[in-house]
Amino acid sequence: MFRNYLKIAVRSLLKRKVFTFINVFGLAIAIAVSLLLFSTALREFSFDNFHENGNALHAIYFFESGPNGVDRSTNLPIPLVPELLEEVAGIEQATRIQNSGANVEIDDQLLSLSVDYVDEGYFEMFDYEVLEGKAGELLSDKSAIVLSERSAKRLFGDHKAVGEMLKLTDSRGTKSYLVSAVVADYPDNSLLRFGALARMENAHGYDTDNWNNYNHSGYVKLSKGSDRESIEEQLQTYTSKQFEEEIADLKRDGGVADARGDVFALRLHPLRTLRFANHIGGVNAINQVFPIVLIAIGLFILAIACINFVNLTLGSSITRSTEVGLRKVFGARRQQLMGQFWGETLLIILIGALFGLMLVQWVLPSYNALFRNNITIGSPYVWSSLLIILFLTGLAAGTYPAWVLSRFQAAQVLKRELRIQKSGWLRNLLVIVQFVLSILLICSTLVINQQIKYLRNKPLGFNKEQVLSIPIGREVEGRKALELLRSKMAAYPEVLSMSACSRNLGLGRDGSTYTSVVGFEQDDRVIDTYWIGVDYDYVETLELELLEGRPFDRQQERISDTTRAVLINESMAKQLGGGAVAGTILQTDPRSEVVGVVRDFNFQPLTQEIESATFAIDAGFDLTYILVKMADHNIPVTMNRLESAWAEIAPRTDFRASFLDENTDRLYVQEDRMSTIFSIGSLLTILLSCLGLFAIAVMTILQRTKEIGIRKVLGASVSNIVRMLSVDILRLVLIAGLIAIPLAWLAMSRWLQDFYYRIDMPWWVFLLGLFLAMFIAFVTVSFQSIRAALANPIKALKHE
């Protein structure tokens, strides 16, 4: 029986080659695209789900509801975590993690190593696999260091690493560690990946009594039977005692309690969803909407391919009716027939999946590059996605046609009394659904692209085109590197000015960001401000506009400029009360004096409003980026000179300079990806929808051949016929547009909410989207209708 089914399936597919091609092609594309998108989304949802204690693991963060809104931060003071472990029942284990880095000198080579300083509890919380060394005593010694497999290989090659001494050098000096173990690398779907682990006591600024230094994150493992809510309740009691002063200050300054009654609280966030906790400021966190959008677009495209399949199968169902009738006469039962047709659907889907997989294999390298993924065709994400897709497609594309086909009554079929509806409401509905999805994506793509264009072109308040930013690295101290480069480049007039800063503008090629917020009390109010370490010529180099006072001034040898003087931005001036603020003494520790005010510029991404910033030539702040303003001629030559000068200053540190406009572009990588996905998504949805329309046109014309012939004989013109055949379809597309446009408007308004700086919703985009869809649909349909209209009417009538 199975062979009979297979034979008949293959032969009917071969008989209707155009429809088979449309189905297989559509399914292959839909399966390939959704496979990639689903795999990416599954990976996002799988972050850190491999820890055995996964459900009990949580990150700790501070919640602060101040007068300017809610602030959440995972930066904790050093004594906090050990105290929580001791005082809060239900916290079974805890660890602090301070991310840091150091240089390691091996065989005269300087290698950088990322080191996380952690507590011993780390290994009782997270899963790890010891490759070398003894489990249980990994960090029992204060001078022990645990290496990841990759670091061990990089530092020691194939030699045994355990027992080797490592000399780590950073800005504070050099310290020796003994390698106690090598553990397997965490998979790339972990936020906890590390190069090396050392004891927290070795961390920069470690002081068990210092409650003012918020410089690390913390994780807890809850004991069995305790849940997050009950622990957070205990934390509330704890914070009300330990942070009494902070709470009082916040309330005094107008902090508003949130729904849970807190202005200030310690809260927990489950590790499993930390990947999506961008509200608590994780650098690696992403918006959860992103994977959901991926899944949605994948489902859209799958749905469109399935709709094509359903419409084509139903449209040509009459050709299978005799077979159904006969099989029933010979004793086939309804379920058997449904099974048979379902099997045929599955066969087409499998053929589509095969081509889809080939397509995936082909585009995977460029796709991975776009998403910085390393999905391989053999990865579990791909196979689980494939299973989900096959199941969904089989269900969506197979069920209804199988039901309809198996419904034919033997008696009716054999008496030739079967009537197939010419244009079923279902077909129209499905076409509308297809075009709703297509128009939704087209309009969204247009809005996203407009917003990105706006982000790219918005003046940021500083010169981003001519200023180069060079990450300094750890080999040479920042100020020294700046002085050396200044003197080496002094002879070249193309270098217009040079400065440095502790916080890059945008995201450099080193991919790092560094943020420091300082809070102090001024005139009985708490003032929070970004604190950015800079050097002379900062204002000139970035071409900031000075509104009041003066920039830092080395000519007049004002010694105080390197110790006391600060520049502030407009927002900070407003916080200080506005008006003329130059000369104001800030109650920082030590005190500082405002010498000038610069106009607000976007030192943060455009998703955020410009906040208070204070700039100081502060010796306590490492300068990490050198800023070079260049003349706009001879740029390649100047770049070469800078590079060779850099090679002399820091021979073992790569020259990874980038212009600030590249850096600010890099801030919108996520938006760029979103835009790419939407562009490809809308292109494919419209392509597949039109493929379906094309097939519908072919079928309709076949069904109406006689009518077309009679109309022509009676004097209808070609344009009459084309209009008659196209108008029905265009009406459906128009209805789809009326449904899709409000949806797109709503979705895009939501999306734009994420940007502080955003475009006004461009209404013309929606008209353009609708027009595009209608135009493409018209071209698709008219291609067939013109052919039908031009055909000789005698032929059409003979057909009958």
Place this chain on the structure above:
Amino acid sequence: MIRTKNLIKVYRTEEVETTALNKVDIEIQPGEFVSIMGPSGCGKSTLLNILGLIDNPSGGEYHFMDEEVATYPERKRSNLRKHNIGFIFQSFNLIDELSVFENVELPMLYTKVPSKDRKARVEEVLEKMNMMHRRNHFPQQLSGGQQQRVAVARAIVNSPRLILADEPTGNLDSSNGDDVMKTLAELNNEGTTIIMVTHSPYCAEFGNRVIRLLDGQVVTENMVNKHHV
């Protein structure tokens, strides 16, 4: 073998109600060759479909092989049908995507005949119908007469006790029509009961009884004087 009493079939659409069969009483014994005749729309095919258990009557009794089957659900009818009844249609109703061999084999797939026996049986009936040399051809490659011979082969492949033929010669020229009628007569001689709907008095004479229908009612029943065979 077949007995109906007050058999009624009514078709309803939204606006009209058509009575296709109106209190039909017939009785057919095993081994008979009965022709049903009458003008178009008199209910011949409807009667044949009900007798063949493809359709259910709207009322009355239908006894098939001593079972009252008028109200049988599709599942039970289908079981009776596939083991006992063979069908021959005016328009052959061969499946275009299947070869001659596969078309003939099809009914046996539903009676669960083992593959080896199927092959032997298909070859046997194709031989009998003189179609063995065409076993790998597809219906479109055959003439009308050849197609109907394949359809007859398919109807007899499960050795049914009853063959229902709905205008089997309607689409054939006279010589091919003659061949089909001779085959049916031969099958009847071997003991198969045959009920045939036909417009042609000539074909009806191959049987031994003619039932005439008009407006869904039996008007006459005559025995046939055989002179052809």
